[in-house]
Amino acid sequence: MPLRVLEVAFLGVRLQLSIASLATSTLSTLSSSYTLAEVAAKLALTLVAVTATEVALLGYNRGRYPLIVLALPLLTLVYYYSVAIPGAVLADLILLPVLSLALGLCLAPSSYLPKGPLLPLLSLFSAYYAITPTKVLGLGFDPAYRVLWHVVLSLALMAIGFAGSRALRRHSEHALSYLSYLRIPLSCPETLKALLFRKSASAIKVAKRLTSIPKPAESLVSVRSLTRELTSVSEFTERLTSAPAELMYVALAKIVSFVAELEKTLAESVRRASLTVVAVEDYMERSLTYSLLLIGFLSTVALITYAIITALR
Amino acid sequence: MALELGGVLEYVQVLLNSRELILATSIALILLGNIPAIRERVPGYVARVAGFLLLVLIPGSVSPFSRLLLLSGVSVAVFLTLYTPKYSRAKYGSPSLIPLVDLFALSILAVFASSRLIELITFWLVAELLGFFLIAYDYLVKADRGALLAAVKYLLFSMIPTDVSLFVILALTGFSDAVHLQLSEIAPDLTSPLVTVLVLLGFFSKAAVFPFHFWLPDAHSIAPSPASALLSGIMVKMGIYGIYLVESYPLSRDTALATMFLSSCLTAIYGGLQASVQSDIKKLLAYSTMSHTAAMALLLSLYILSGDSVFIDAAAIYAVAHVFFKSSLFMDSGFIEILTGERNLGKLGYVYLYAPAESLVAMVSVLSMFGMPPAVGFLAKVVTFVSISYYLKYSWLYVLALLVISVKVALSVVYSVKYFRAHIEVEVKSGSAGLDRKAVELIPYMAGLVAVSIGFTFAIGTVYEGFYSELKVVREVFPVLAIALLMFVLLAFYLLELLRRTRESGEG
Numbered sequence: 001m002p003l004r005v006l007e008v009a010f011l012g013v014r015l016q017l018s019i020a021s022l023a024t025s026t027l028s029t030l031s032s033s034y035t036l037a038e039v040a041a042k043l044a045l046t047l048v049a050v051t052a053t054e055v056a057l058l059g060y061n062r063g064r065y066p067l068i069v070l071a072l073p074l075l076t077l078v079y080y081y082s083v084a085i086p087g088a089v090l091a092d093l094i095l096l097p098v099l100s101l102a103l104g105l106c107l108a109p110s111s112y113l114p115k116g117p118l119l120p121l122l123s124l125f126s127a128y129y130a131i132t133p134t135k136v137l138g139l140g141f142d143p144a145y146r147v148l149w150h151v152v153l154s155l156a157l158m159a160i161g162f163a164g165s166r167a168l169r170r171h172s173e174h175a176l177s178y179l180s181y182l183r184i185p186l187s188c189p190e191t192l193k194a195l196l197f198r199k200s201a202s203a204i205k206v207a208k209r210l211t212s213i214p215k216p217a218e219s220l221v222s223v224r225s226l227t228r229e230l231t232s233v234s235e236f237t238e239r240l241t242s243a244p245a246e247l248m249y250v251a252l253a254k255i256v257s258f259v260a261e262l263e264k265t266l267a268e269s270v271r272r273a274s275l276t277v278v279a280v281e282d283y284m285e286r287s288l289t290y291s292l293l294l295i296g297f298l299s300t301v302a303l304i305t306y307a308i309i310t311a312l313r
Numbered sequence: 314m315a316l317e318l319g320g321v322l323e324y325v326q327v328l329l330n331s332r333e334l335i336l337a338t339s340i341a342l343i344l345l346g347n348i349p350a351i352r353e354r355v356p357g358y359v360a361r362v363a364g365f366l367l368l369v370l371i372p373g374s375v376s377p378f379s380r381l382l383l384l385s386g387v388s389v390a391v392f393l394t395l396y397t398p399k400y401s402r403a404k405y406g407s408p409s410l411i412p413l414v415d416l417f418a419l420s421i422l423a424v425f426a427s428s429r430l431i432e433l434i435t436f437w438l439v440a441e442l443l444g445f446f447l448i449a450y451d452y453l454v455k456a457d458r459g460a461l462l463a464a465v466k467y468l469l470f471s472m473i474p475t476d477v478s479l480f481v482i483l484a485l486t487g488f489s490d491a492v493h494l495q496l497s498e499i500a501p502d503l504t505s506p507l508v509t510v511l512v513l514l515g516f517f518s519k520a521a522v523f524p525f526h527f528w529l530p531d532a533h534s535i536a537p538s539p540a541s542a543l544l545s546g547i548m549v550k551m552g553i554y555g556i557y558l559v560e561s562y563p564l565s566r567d568t569a570l571a572t573m574f575l576s577s578c579l580t581a582i583y584g585g586l587q588a589s590v591q592s593d594i595k596k597l598l599a600y601s602t603m604s605h606t607a608a609m610a611l612l613l614s615l616y617i618l619s620g621d622s623v624f625i626d627a628a629a630i631y632a633v634a635h636v637f638f639k640s641s642l643f644m645d646s647g648f649i650e651i652l653t654g655e656r657n658l659g660k661l662g663y664v665y666l667y668a669p670a671e672s673l674v675a676m677v678s679v680l681s682m683f684g685m686p687p688a689v690g691f692l693a694k695v696v697t698f699v700s701i702s703y704y705l706k707y708s709w710l711y712v713l714a715l716l717v718i719s720v721k722v723a724l725s726v727v728y729s730v731k732y733f734r735a736h737i738e739v740e741v742k743s744g745s746a747g748l749d750r751k752a753v754e755l756i757p758y759m760a761g762l763v764a765v766s767i768g769f770t771f772a773i774g775t776v777y778e779g780f781y782s783e784l785k786v787v788r789e790v791f792p793v794l795a796i797a798l799l800m801f802v803l804l805a806f807y808l809l810e811l812l813r814r815t816r817e818s819g820e821g
Binding site: 004005006008009012013015016017019020023024027033035036038039041042043045046049050052053056057065068069070072073076077080081084270274277281284292 | 469473524527583586587590665669672673676679680683684685686691694695698699701702705712715716718719720722723726727729730733734737789790792793796797800801803804807808811812815
């Protein structure tokens with residue numbers, strides 16, 4: 001039951017942020033206030049951060065959590081550096097769809113709420129509505145028309161983001177599954193071979209082999225879901241015999257393998273760097289402590305010597 | 314008769330304008346409230362709370378920066394003086410922690426209320442000394458050598474460098490000016506690059522910014538939780554306040570900018586990364602403090618670059634937000650420690666089963682860290698981003714600052730989630746053995762502090778309106794805050810009702 005309390009709390013917080021950002025963006029468009037436009041954007045970014053927390057804590061599609069955390073600085077930078085520029089500029093043709101897609105992936109309804117599409121859609125719309133006021137402020141229309149354009153632009157971006165995230169959902173989820181699959185200590189070439197040559201039998205064999213391997217506690221997917229995933233992938237790929245699809249999956253598998261390697265190397269480097277920093281800190285701390293103690297000791301000795309010499313004179 | 318009444322009123326007004334009298338009364342009340350016979354009774358609580366509240370009336374603060382720190386600090390001190398007796402009883406079996414915590418809070422608040430350099434240095438030294446004893450408290454009562462080591466580390470790397478800075482400023486000001494002139498009127502010559510670096514490093518050490526940052530995690534995690542709340546919530550702001558004061562004096566601007574920008578960028582990321590990998594709840598919070606104070610120092614460095622006071626405002630509001638959410642989270646960590654006897658995140662995750670109301674209070678603090686309206690963290694983040702984004706086109710340093718702040722925010726999501734997992738995990742762990750239910754008595758004080766932090770969002774607008782009529786952000790977001798507050802109140806009522814029903818069905 002307390003879990004339900006938390007669910008309701010997050011639901012309420014998202015509703016609160018969505019309504020606040022809708023109100024702020026509308027006020028911004030009506031009053032031509034750039035400050036309010038930036039406040040609205042901050043609300044949208046907070047919504048993304050809250051969604052990350054919700055996804056991580058309540059366990060709906062936890063794999064999406066790192067994706068959202070990684071996307072957050074990118075969203076912030078893209079928004080403040082380019083999209084916040086008033087009026088339409090050429091860069092918007094690229095940056096707005098990128099921003100829409102990133103928002104769509106982060107706030108995709110399927111990622112955090114299994115029931116009822118209304119509130120997730122409201123959240124999604126409010127996020128798009130909150131990042132677009134600056135784009136209509138420079139158009140010079142009457143306030144009412146500005147709001148209308150604002151809504152139209154937000155809906156268009158939402159359509160791009162929603163459709164894009166749905167189109168990419170299968171791929172991003174496959175990528176996340178493969179990534180977690182590759183994390184399991186199984187020979188990588190065998191896994192890749194199974195995936196690349198689209199042989200369902202070998203894919204199932206590989207997945208069956210997994211059952212004998214103890215599941216790591218932090219693994220994001222269960223063995224059963226992996227088996228289902230692999231079977232569905234292989235069935236899907238068998239149906240798609242065209243060359244572009246095959247190429248796409250080969251590329252995806254290579255990217256995933258590369259990302260897994262990169263992740264491993266990065267984790268190792270961070271661990272080593274962290275150890276070095278701690279060692280340097282310890283060394284610095286020790287040497288500073290000894291130096292200060294030595295200075296204190298020498299000053300005391302010098303003062304005593306001075307006092308004795310003065311007294312003797 | 315009317316003349317007599319007018320005379321009395323005039324006299325009262327003169328008394329209220331007397332800083333020294335207010336300060337003396339406040340100290341007297343706090344000491345009175347700490348008399349052993351009454352310190353755990355209502356008269357003791359009332360005297361101490363009145364003593365802290367009286368500090369709000371002190372006239373003639375140096376700046377809105379110090380005024381805001383004083384007001385937010387008083388709010389934290391009021392709730393801590395109510396929280397500490399129960400914490401002290403539950404953890405140490407005696408109320409001996411109360412006077413130390415109260416006097417420590419009082420001395421820090423007196424630093425922010427100081428109008429002359431000599432006052433500031435005196436209260437600063439007293440606060441540092443009391444801080445030392447609080448960090449070493451576990452050594453004093455339980456002979457924990459780790460506490461002594463942390464306190465010595467604090468003495469060497471926080472107290473000594475800061476004292477050097479303060480005495481350099483005192484030497485360059487002259488004793489007579491330090492006694493007679495207001496802090497805003499003195500102008501010590503810090504223009505030599507070496508002196509600038511020396512003075513800044515001293516205040517960096519207090520704010521735990523690189524290179525003197527490593528004393529903080531041990532000191533803040535080993536001290537008792539009320540002391541950690543004061544150390545992390547208010548005391549590190551003394552370092553930020555010191556940097557703010559130094560910026561108003563003649564100094565080598567290029568050297569100051571380079572030193573502050575580099576150090577704060579490094580610390581903001583480093584603190585966030587370290588916080589993300591900690592497994593001890595208090596260490597996690599301590600490292601996150603490093604990251605946040607570095608962000609404030611970064612904003613102050615951008616003031617040197619731009620000369621625009623909007624960065625000072627942003628740093629001040631950020632500092633106030635940090636005072637609230639960090640103090641309440643350290644109080645929460647004390648609650649968890651008392652309830653479960655555990656600080657390791659790997660072994661927690663079931664607190665919500667026994668104290669769902671506290672889990673909700675902690676959630677509000679965590680969300681405030683993200684900048685959720687109507688908490689004051691929202692204003693802080695808005696002012697920070699708005700101020701930086703306005704200057705993006707002028708220098709790449711602003712873009713770098715935005716990048717650092719964005720990464721810091723993303724890391725704050727990671728460690729906040731990690732912290733909150735102490736309260737709730739999907740895989741429920743059982744830990745009911747050895748639970749100390751007395752901890753539940755602490756919940757109202759944390760809830761009160763969180764409620765005040767929300768109220769402060771509106772108060773900050775009023776305070777700032779008085780000082781800066783050109784600070785449009787606070788005025789413009791007022792309708793947004795009103796909507797957010799309304800929804801927040803509705804949500805709170807609904808959640809409380811849900812909790813009540815949960816409890817009733819549990820009892821049934």
